[in-house]
Amino acid sequence: MMSANAPLVSIKSLRKSYGPYIQVLKGLDIEMKPGERVVVIGPSGGGKSTLLRVMMGLEKIDSGSITFGGEPYISSKGSDKKTVIDTEVRRSIGMVFQHYTLFPHLNVTQNLILAPCKVRGENKVSATKRAHALLDRFGLGAKANAYPAQLSGGQKQRVAIARALMLDPKLMLFDEVTSALDPELVAEVEQVILQLAAQNMPMMIVTHDMWFAKNIASRVIFCAGGVVVEDGPPEQVLGSPKEERTRDFIDRVFHIRH
Amino acid sequence: MALDFSIILRFQEALALGLWMTIKLTLICVVLGCSLGFLVGLARTSRRSLLRAISGVYVEFFRGTPVLIQLFWIFFCLPLILGVELSNLASGVIALTLYMGAITSETFRASLKSIGPEQLDACVALGLPRRVQVTNVILPQAVLRAVPTLLSNCVSLFKESALVSAVGMADLMFVGQNISNNTARPVEVLTVVAIIYFVIAFPLTRAVTLVERRVLAKLAI
Ligand SMILES: Nc1ncnc2c1ncn2[C@@H]1O[C@H](COP(=O)(O)OP(=O)(O)OP(=O)(O)O)[C@@H](O)[C@H]1O
Ligand SMILES: [Mg+2]
Numbered sequence: 439m440m441s442a443n444a445p446l447v448s449i450k451s452l453r454k455s456y457g458p459y460i461q462v463l464k465g466l467d468i469e470m471k472p473g474e475r476v477v478v479i480g481p482s483g484g485g486k487s488t489l490l491r492v493m494m495g496l497e498k499i500d501s502g503s504i505t506f507g508g509e510p511y512i513s514s515k516g517s518d519k520k521t522v523i524d525t526e527v528r529r530s531i532g533m534v535f536q537h538y539t540l541f542p543h544l545n546v547t548q549n550l551i552l553a554p555c556k557v558r559g560e561n562k563v564s565a566t567k568r569a570h571a572l573l574d575r576f577g578l579g580a581k582a583n584a585y586p587a588q589l590s591g592g593q594k595q596r597v598a599i600a601r602a603l604m605l606d607p608k609l610m611l612f613d614e615v616t617s618a619l620d621p622e623l624v625a626e627v628e629q630v631i632l633q634l635a636a637q638n639m640p641m642m643i644v645t646h647d648m649w650f651a652k653n654i655a656s657r658v659i660f661c662a663g664g665v666v667v668e669d670g671p672p673e674q675v676l677g678s679p680k681e682e683r684t685r686d687f688i689d690r691v692f693h694i695r696h
Numbered sequence: 697m698a699l700d701f702s703i704i705l706r707f708q709e710a711l712a713l714g715l716w717m718t719i720k721l722t723l724i725c726v727v728l729g730c731s732l733g734f735l736v737g738l739a740r741t742s743r744r745s746l747l748r749a750i751s752g753v754y755v756e757f758f759r760g761t762p763v764l765i766q767l768f769w770i771f772f773c774l775p776l777i778l779g780v781e782l783s784n785l786a787s788g789v790i791a792l793t794l795y796m797g798a799i800t801s802e803t804f805r806a807s808l809k810s811i812g813p814e815q816l817d818a819c820v821a822l823g824l825p826r827r828v829q830v831t832n833v834i835l836p837q838a839v840l841r842a843v844p845t846l847l848s849n850c851v852s853l854f855k856e857s858a859l860v861s862a863v864g865m866a867d868l869m870f871v872g873q874n875i876s877n878n879t880a881r882p883v884e885v886l887t888v889v890a891i892i893y894f895v896i897a898f899p900l901t902r903a904v905t906l907v908e909r910r911v912l913a914k915l916a917i
Contacts, residue, residue: 494821529823539818542917543836552832553822587916605822 444508446472446609446640447493452502454485454492462488464664466502475635476642477655477672481687484662486644487536490611493642494533495523506530507608529557532602533611536618538594540586540601546573547582550601557605565604572600576630592623596630603634610634610641617646628654646691652676660684700881704888707875714871715892721867722854724789729796729853730846736797737804737838751801758798764859767791771863788860796853800842803849807841808834841917847904851897858893868892 447470454463462485470476478486491497493504495512498521503513511527514520540549550569554560573579576596586594595615602610612631616624628650634641635654645651651658651672658675660668660683668675668684679685704711739751758766770791775782782790811834819829861870872889876882 491817496817496820525823533821535814535817535821537812537814539814539821541815541818541833541837542915543840552828553824556828556832557823557825585915587914601822 443471445469445505446474446507447642448505449493450503452489452492452504453500454488454497455500462664463492463499466661466665468659468666468669470640470642473638473640473656475640475654475656477651477658478642478644478661479646479651479658479675479687479691480661480667485664486661487613489661490533490613490642490644494531494611495525495528529605530608531611532605532607532609533613534595534598534602534615536614538586538591538598538618540594540597542586545583545585546578546589546597549586549597550604553601554604569600569604572603573597575633576600577626590623591619592626595619595627599627599630599634608640610639612641612643612645614644614646616650648676660687662687699884701884701888703879703881703884707871707885710871710875711868711889711892714866714868717866718854718857718868719896721785721788721792721857721860721865722850725792725796725853725857726850728789728793730800732793732797733800734804734838736801737808740801740805741808755798755801758795759802763791763795763856764862766795767859767863770794784860784863784865787863788857788865792853792857792860795856796849799852800846800849803842803845804838806845807838810841811837837917840912840915844904844908844912847900847907851900854897854900855893 449466449468452463452466455461480486492499499514501514503510506527509527511524513522515522547566547569551565554565555562570582573582578596616627632654655672658672659666660675662683668679668681679688736751739747742748771787815833819833858869860867868889872885876885
């Protein structure tokens with residue numbers, strides 16, 4: 439059971455490499471409290487996507503562990519360091535990617551109800567009802583029977599968010615979900631995520647959008663070279679960072695002058 | 697010598713029987729060949745190197761040798777190896793199924809490969825079990841993407857099936873040759889036979905375009 443002060447997610451000495459030479463995460467420690475909205479920023483290739491993919495159970499790890507709600511669900515075990523993933527615990531986590539990942543052969547409603555029906559055994563009628571309610575809430579009611587190819591990028595990403603929410607996640611991971619969008623479509627997706635934030639959905643967000651980061655974060659982590667360089671409230675990390683590397687990065691990427 | 701197509705009318709029934717044999721043979725081999733092709737396509741994209749090697753040899757052999765020789769081989773050598781007499785139809789079915797399996801496996805392999813890794817990421821993120829990933833996400837997309845090429849494969853098979861006449865199966869081609877020999881009117885008879893093949897194959901090739909425009913464009917896959 440989760441107590442009020444226990445961490446929601448606890449990442450300990452997480453190491454991850456691709457092949458023998460590319461070390462991406464070099465001993466990462468992050469503790470996330472319930473209700474927190476953590477924005478992860480950092481230079482390209484710094485391992486932000488890798489971190490989220492590991493948390494989602496999409497990548498093997500070298501060593502370390504991650505617990506969710508006190509339950510260890512990702513760890514490496516045995517002499518051969520096999521990555522062990524507790525899929526039951528992982529189901530509490532939802533993720534939306536930078537690339538569009540809707541199933542192209544299924545319409546919007548079918549995309550939303552596939553997992554609830556196949557994973558939880560929910561009946562089609564009730565899943566469809568929930569799907570339509572969710573689509574209405576995201577301003578997509580008219581698109582319930584459209585196929586992904588008939589949607590704009592912004593609509594696709596909103597559907598992808600709705601699809602993840604159908605499984606009632608306790609934590610949402612967003613990896614640069616607006617990076618592939620035309621600028622005029624970014625706001626509609628960010629609005630949906632802000633709407634979730636207003637309902638206290640815990641989330642971890644990777645973004646390069648300064649405005650969005652400021653508005654959504656309850657905490658910002660600057661991650662570079664596979665470790666956490668700076669970690670604190672958004673005013674500090676984005677406004678007056680303590681670490682020089684953070685300052686350089688923010689100056690460069692977000693064009694903020696002090 | 698003037699062309700006289702009226703001669704064909706006398707052989708309507710024989711031609712119809714031959715056509716029926718051609719269609720029957722094609723349909724059976726389309727079903728069996730596509731099933732074989734899908735399994736071989738999976739084997740060729742498998743993680744097990746032995747499966748990949750065996751299926752690779754099979755495909756390259758059947759794609760790289762003339763179908764006529766494959767046919768002769770199966771008609772005359774397979775019964776010797778198996779020690780049983782095979783009916784003409786059985787031999788024809790085996791030969792063309794193996795041929796169809798080889799060419800459609802390439803079609804399926806390409807369509808399986810074209811399903812991006814992000815689709816699998818989404819499956820995992822949604823907690824879909826492996827069985828559901830295959831039946832509800834991978835298989836339908838692989839089949840949909842393969843449909844245009846599969847239709848072309850079917851047209852090829854339909855036309856290639858004329859080769860079975862060379863080993864004495866009474867298909868449309870065989871009947872046509874017989875009539876042309878007996879009437880000494882090869883131009884008229886073979887022209888009509890070609891038209892019959894065309895009348896059936898042409899709508900199928902048009903169907904390829906239709907599927908591409910209507911279905912695949914709508915889904916953008
Ligand atoms: N599947 C992979 N195989 C090999 N190397 C990889 C793989 N995925 C990522 N990498 C490498 O790992 C490093 C970290 O990548 P990652 O995508 O996690 O960075 P990122 O912080 O998300 O960067 P960006 O801001 O560009 O998205 C990069 O150097 C990248 O080239
Ligand atoms: Mg990334």
